[in-house]
Amino acid sequence: MTDRQTCLPIVCIQPAIVMDYALSAGKQSMGGICLSVFFIYIFSLFIYILRNMPILDWKQSYLQMCGGSAVQRRRPVIGITGNYDNATCTLAEGYYQSVLQAGGIPFIIPPFEQTDNLKDVLDRIDGLIFSGGGDINPLLLNEQPVKELHSVCHVRDVQELLLARLAADRQIPMLGICKGIQIISAALGGELYQDIYTQMQEGTRIKHSQELDRKYPSHTVNIVAGSILHTLFRDETIAVNSFHHQAVKTPPPGFRVSAMSEDGVVEAIESSEYKSVIGVQWHPECLEESPANNGDRSTPLFRWLIGEAASFREAKRIHRRVISLDSHCDTPMFFHKNIDFASRDPQILVDLHKMTEGKLDATIMVAYLEQKERDEEALLAATAKANRILTQIEEMAARNCTLLDIAYTPADIVRLKRDGKKAIMLGIENGYAIGKDIANVEHFRRRGVVYMTLCHNGDNDLCDSAKGNGEHGGVSSFGAEVIKEMNRTGMMVDLSHAAESSFYDALEISRTPIVCSHSSARALCNHPRNLTDDQLKALARKGGVAQVTLYHGFLRTEGTATVMDAVEHLNHFVNVMGIDHVGIGTDFDGDGGVPGCASASELINFTRHLLRERYSESDIQKIWGGNFMRVMEMVQNV
Ligand SMILES: [Mn+2]
Ligand SMILES: [Zn+2]
Ligand SMILES: [Zn+2]
Numbered sequence: 209m210t211d212r213q214t215c216l217p218i219v220c221i222q223p224a225i226v227m228d229y230a231l232s233a234g235k236q237s238m239g240g241i242c243l244s245v246f247f248i249y250i251f252s253l254f255i256y257i258l259r260n261m262p263i264l265d266w267k268q269s270y271l272q273m274c275g276g277s278a279v280q281r282r283r284p285v286i287g288i289t290g291n292y293d294n295a296t297c298t299l300a301e302g303y304y305q306s307v308l309q310a311g312g313i314p315f316i317i318p319p320f321e322q323t324d325n326l327k328d329v330l331d332r333i334d335g336l337i338f339s340g341g342g343d344i345n346p347l348l349l350n351e352q353p354v355k356e357l358h359s360v361c362h363v364r365d366v367q368e369l370l371l372a373r374l375a376a377d378r379q380i381p382m383l384g385i386c387k388g389i390q391i392i393s394a395a396l397g398g399e400l401y402q403d404i405y406t407q408m409q410e411g412t413r414i415k416h417s418q419e420l421d422r423k424y425p426s427h428t429v430n431i432v433a434g435s436i437l438h439t440l441f442r443d444e445t446i447a448v449n450s451f452h453h454q455a456v457k458t459p460p461p462g463f464r465v466s467a468m469s470e471d472g473v474v475e476a477i478e479s480s481e482y483k484s485v486i487g488v489q490w491h492p493e494c495l496e497e498s499p500a501n502n503g504d505r506s507t508p509l510f511r512w513l514i515g516e517a518a519s520f521r522e523a524k525r526i527h528r529r530v531i532s533l534d535s536h537c538d539t540p541m542f543f544h545k546n547i548d549f550a551s552r553d554p555q556i557l558v559d560l561h562k563m564t565e566g567k568l569d570a571t572i573m574v575a576y577l578e579q580k581e582r583d584e585e586a587l588l589a590a591t592a593k594a595n596r597i598l599t600q601i602e603e604m605a606a607r608n609c610t611l612l613d614i615a616y617t618p619a620d621i622v623r624l625k626r627d628g629k630k631a632i633m634l635g636i637e638n639g640y641a642i643g644k645d646i647a648n649v650e651h652f653r654r655r656g657v658v659y660m661t662l663c664h665n666g667d668n669d670l671c672d673s674a675k676g677n678g679e680h681g682g683v684s685s686f687g688a689e690v691i692k693e694m695n696r697t698g699m700m701v702d703l704s705h706a707a708e709s710s711f712y713d714a715l716e717i718s719r720t721p722i723v724c725s726h727s728s729a730r731a732l733c734n735h736p737r738n739l740t741d742d743q744l745k746a747l748a749r750k751g752g753v754a755q756v757t758l759y760h761g762f763l764r765t766e767g768t769a770t771v772m773d774a775v776e777h778l779n780h781f782v783n784v785m786g787i788d789h790v791g792i793g794t795d796f797d798g799d800g801g802v803p804g805c806a807s808a809s810e811l812i813n814f815t816r817h818l819l820r821e822r823y824s825e826s827d828i829q830k831i832w833g834g835n836f837m838r839v840m841e842m843v844q845n846v
Pocket of ligand 3: 637
């Protein structure tokens with residue numbers, strides 16, 4: 209009983225306590241939950257930070273990096289020139305952080321005097337940033353220093369001017385920042401102001417050397433409509449920071465001004481030839497992301513550079529894997545001018561340096577014969593001249609035998625590429641070379657000639673020319689014999705320069721596919737030398753190929769033709785014939801070459817445009833000679 213009595217109050221009290229506790233705790237429970245959620249949050253944040261901060265446990269990071277897929281993400285490598293002062297190379301963190309953020313791998317290039325290393329440096333990067341710094345030594349630009357000149361660093365200037373020139377030759381995407389815009393401009397032939405305050409003539413200057421922190425803008429710039437810069441910022445006016453008293457006076461050839469401040473100072477330049485080069489006078493890597501700053505002012509430029517570098521990297525990768533063959537150049541026309549094919553010779557558009565820079569593996573050099581009289585003596589002279597030019601090409605090849613060789617078959621080109629050598633093939637431009645002696649076909653074929661155009665400008669004994677008088681009404685009976693002999697000996701029949709009548713005749717006569725080594729589309733440019741859609745279709749039906757030429761007159765009837773026109777012509781060829789019947793024959797050194805693809809060194813730009821047009825690697829392989837070599841193989845193995 210006592211148990212029950214003593215028990216009762218407990219039983220009675222207990223519910224009361226529980227109730228009381230529950231009532232009072234009701235107010236606290238929310239706080240309790242909040243507190244525990246907070247601790248859980250802090251704990252998980254701690255775990256998160258631990259997992260995401262390799263510095264805290266590098267061994268753990270190492271294990272993580274060794275797990276998962278072994279596939280490397282191939283991000284573009286961006287070289288950034290370092291600043292140099294007091295025997296120390298430095299780089300402000302904004303540069304490399306911006307590159308990292310935009311998806312690139314930063315790679316600092318210190319200034320050094322061993323300039324023979326520079327080409328190797330450039331081989332290993334996909335994009336290049338010229339960073340800010342002191343003034344440029346005016347002596348390097350053949351000028352005396354004005355008294356307003358600040359400090360200069362000679363070693364750095366020399367190296368950067370060299371780098372900019374070499375990088376431009378290699379079509380490496382570039383971004384110049386502050387001093388960098390001036391370096392790019394000066395290296396490529398532009399003019400500079402050593403001091404805008406004393407040297408600029410018109411008007412007065414606004415303040416270009418701000419005391420504000422670098423992350424704040426201090427003046428605005430007006431962006432030129434239609435410029436790359438305009439597409440990047442989608443704005444006519446942006447606010448920028450400013451730390452300079454030098455500026456670009458005139459941009460180099462192939463460049464345009466893309467932004468100016470109110471007082472007329474050049475604040476940005478860019479390539480006007482569809483190349484990936486931009487220079488800005490401000491410091492985008494320091495500008496802060498803020499609404500006051502009209503949005504983000506740094507990342508568009510870095511994102512642009514990394515995007516261009518990625519495409520350049522992809523173009524280089526493709527050129528390593530596929531053979532690139534230019535089906536027509538007239539470089540031997542310059543052989544009598546004492547040119548040096550092994551050096552970067554400004555007289556010619558194709559040499560060993562330019563082929564290497566533009567990643568061109570092979571080119572077909574022709575013995576070109578101007579159409580002249582057709583009497584016995586003149587015909588013998590024509591044949592002799594063709595032989596002489598072929599000998600000159602052979603001698604040039606012999607002089608440079610460690611770096612290039614003559615290729616006679618597609619297999620030769622493949623072998624030479626594997627050996628790291630350039631391939632030269634032999635061609636004849638104008639069947640005039642045959643004279644009236646059919647035996648000359650076999651003679652030239654034995655010398656290694658892979659193709660011969662039946663004619664040039666003017667009718668000859670073989671056929672009518674696109675620029676002739678319709679003498680035979682197409683291919684002559686001798687011309688028909690020549691075509692059959694070319695079929696028998698394995699020489700490609702080339703109908704560039706031929707009249708339409710000759711074209712259809714030859715297509716009928718030839719047992720093997722025919723080629724047009726350098727011709728463009730009539731539908732886009734009405735020139736008698738260009739191919740109509742009907743011609744293209746007939747050519748493709750017979751398995752042949754037409755090679756777009758970079759000759760301005762065959763690309764556009766009005767205005768200046770550029771590489772974009774050549775791309776349009778190629779697209780048209782593909783639309784009419786399909787991807788298996790197209791290629792590129794530049795006509796370099798025969799007046800070929802257009803802005804954006806002006807020499808062999810710029811041919812990799814064409815590949816980048818093809819990538820932009822969404823051609824696949826296999827398409828590009830066909831365009832860059834795969835189709836042409838397919839026909840060559842077929843013709844040679846008859
Ligand atoms: Mn400024
Ligand atoms: Zn030519
Ligand atoms: Zn020609």
